[in-house]
Amino acid sequence: MHAIIEIGYLIATLSFLGGLKFMSSPKNAKTGNLIAAMGMVLAVVLTFIAAVSATVPYINLIIMLLAIAIGTVIGKRVSDKVEMTGMPQLVSLFNATGGGCAMLLGLVEANQMELATVILGNQILLIAGLVTGAVALTGSIIAERKLAGKVKDRRSKTVIISARLLLGLLFLLPVLYFFGIIPIGFTAFMYVLSLIAMIYGVLFVLPIGGADMPVVISLLNSITGIATAFAGFVYGNKAMIAGGIFVGAAGILLTLLMCKAMNRSLMKVLAGTFKKSKNGQVEEEQEIKEISISETALSLSFAQKVAIVPGYGLAVAQAQHICGQLQQLLEKRNVEVNYIIHPVAGRMPGHMNVLLAEANVDYSRLKEMEEGNENMAQYDTVLVIGANDVVNPAAENNPDSPVYGMPIIRTHESKQVIVMKRSMGKGYAGVQNDLFGLDNCSILFGDAKSSLLEIVNQLKLI
Numbered sequence: 255m256h257a258i259i260e261i262g263y264l265i266a267t268l269s270f271l272g273g274l275k276f277m278s279s280p281k282n283a284k285t286g287n288l289i290a291a292m293g294m295v296l297a298v299v300l301t302f303i304a305a306v307s308a309t310v311p312y313i314n315l316i317i318m319l320l321a322i323a324i325g326t327v328i329g330k331r332v333s334d335k336v337e338m339t340g341m342p343q344l345v346s347l348f349n350a351t352g353g354g355c356a357m358l359l360g361l362v363e364a365n366q367m368e369l370a371t372v373i374l375g376n377q378i379l380l381i382a383g384l385v386t387g388a389v390a391l392t393g394s395i396i397a398e399r400k401l402a403g404k405v406k407d408r409r410s411k412t413v414i415i416s417a418r419l420l421l422g423l424l425f426l427l428p429v430l431y432f433f434g435i436i437p438i439g440f441t442a443f444m445y446v447l448s449l450i451a452m453i454y455g456v457l458f459v460l461p462i463g464g465a466d467m468p469v470v471i472s473l474l475n476s477i478t479g480i481a482t483a484f485a486g487f488v489y490g491n492k493a494m495i496a497g498g499i500f501v502g503a504a505g506i507l508l509t510l511l512m513c514k515a516m517n518r519s520l521m522k523v524l525a526g527t528f529k530k531s532k533n534g535q536v537e538e539e540q541e542i543k544e545i546s547i548s549e550t551a552l553s554l555s556f557a558q559k560v561a562i563v564p565g566y567g568l569a570v571a572q573a574q575h576i577c578g579q580l581q582q583l584l585e586k587r588n589v590e591v592n593y594i595i596h597p598v599a600g601r602m603p604g605h606m607n608v609l610l611a612e613a614n615v616d617y618s619r620l621k622e623m624e625e626g627n628e629n630m631a632q633y634d635t636v637l638v639i640g641a642n643d644v645v646n647p648a649a650e651n652n653p654d655s656p657v658y659g660m661p662i663i664r665t666h667e668s669k670q671v672i673v674m675k676r677s678m679g680k681g682y683a684g685v686q687n688d689l690f691g692l693d694n695c696s697i698l699f700g701d702a703k704s705s706l707l708e709i710v711n712q713l714k715l716i
Contacts, residue, residue: 343398352390387485389454420457459474468602515597555713563644637674647662
C-alpha cells in the first residue's frame with residue numbers, strides 16, 4: 255500500500271508539472287488547470303487512504319470530509335457569482351485561505367511537538383511555514399481590500415518603519431528562543447510569532463500602490479506556495495512539497511517578469527515607492543480632440559488593420575463580449591483585428607487574457623507588447639479601451655515623469671488612436687497621459703460597453 259501511495263504522489267506531481275506547462279499558454283490554460291486539478295484530487299484521495307492505513311480515528315476523517323465538502327460548495331458558489339472585475343479580489347481571497355491553512359497547520363503541529371522530542375530542523379521548518387502562511391493570510395486580505403477600493407495606501411514612515419521592525423523580530427525571536435532566552439513553551443511561542451507575522455502582513459501590503467497590485471498578488475501567491483512546501487517537509491508529504499515548490503517558484507518568476515514589465519525593481523515595489531516628478535513639474539495643458547460614435551464607426555470600417563488595446567476599464571464595463579462582436583463584425587469586412595496585451599494590464603497577471611478568453615476571442619488574435627510595437631506603424635486605427643498608463647508616451651519621452659522607463663504599447667506610432675474613456679481621469683500612476691494631446695489621438699467619451707454597442711449597431715448599417 256505504501257508503494258502504491260508513493261507512486262500515486264509521483265503521478266500527482268507530474269500532473270502539476272504538466273498543468274504548469276499547459277498554463278504557460280492562454281490557449282491551453284484551461285486544459286492545464288484541469289490536469290493540475292486532477293492531480294490535486296488524486297493527492298487528496300491518496301492522503302485519505304494513507305490516513306485510513308495509519309488507523310487515524312474515523313471521526314477525524316469525517317470532519318475533514320465535511321470541511322472539504324463545505325469548502326468546495328462555498329468556493330464554487332463564490333467563483334460562479336464573481337464578475338470579471340472582481341477576479342483579482344477573488345484570487346487574493348483564495349490565496350489568503352492557502353496562507354491561513356499553512357498557519358493553522360503550524361499551530362496544530364506545535365502542540366504535538368511540545369509533547370514529544372522533536373529535532374531542531376522540524377521546529378525551524380514549522381516556524382518558517384507558520385510565518386510565511388500568516389504573512390500571506392493577512393497580506394492577501396489587505397490586497398483584496400485595496401483592490402476593492404475599501405483600503406487606501408498608507409505610505410507613511412511610521413508604517414514602513416514598523417513593518418521593518420516586525421520583520422526583524424520575525425528573524426530574531428526564533429534565534430533567541432532556541433538559545434533559551436525566551437522562557438515560554440513552543441506552542442505559546444508559535445502563537446506569538448503568528449500574531450507578529452499577521453501584523454507584518456498587513457503593514458507589508460499597506461504602503462504598496464494600486465499600480466503595483468499585479469506584482470503583489472503574484473508575490474503573495476509565491477509566499478503561499480513556499481508556506482505549503484514547508485508544511486510538506488514537516489509532514490513528509492511529497493505532493494505538498496512538490497506543489498508548494500512549483501507554486502513558489504512560478505510565483506517568484508512571474509513577480510520578476512511583472513517588475514520587468516514596469517521597469518521597476520522588486521525592492522522599490524515592496525517599499526511602496528514610486529518615482530516623483532522633478533521640481534514639482536507642472537502638467538501642460540492639452541488640446542483634446544473628441545470623436546463621436548459615428549466617426550469612430552467610419553474610421554473602423556475604412557481601416558484595413560485594427561488593433562485593440564484592452565485595460566481594466568474594459569473589465570469594469572463588462573464590455574468584453576461586445577468587443578468580441580466588434581472584432582467579428584470587422585473581420586467580416588476583411589479587416590485584420592489584433593489585441594495587443596500589456597503584461598501588467600488589469601489588476602492581476604493575465605487579467606486581460608482571462609477577460610478575452612471569457613468572450614471566446616481566439617488566442618491567435620492576441621499579440622504581446624513587443625510584437626505589437628514592432629508592427630504599430632502598420633495599424634490604421636488603434637482602439638484603446640480602458641487602458642491609461644500602459645500607453646503613455648511620457649514613459650519613453652519624459653525623464654521627469656513618474657512612469658519614465660516603463661515599457662509601453664506605442665499606440666502613438668499608429669496612424670490613428672481612439673481612446674475610449676469615461677472622463678479625463680488619470681490612471682493608477684496618477685500622471686497626465688501625453689498620448690491624449692497628440693495630433694493622431696482622439697477621445698471617445700462614455701461607458702465602454704454602451705459605446706461599443708452603438709459602434710457595432712452603426713457598423714451594421716454602413
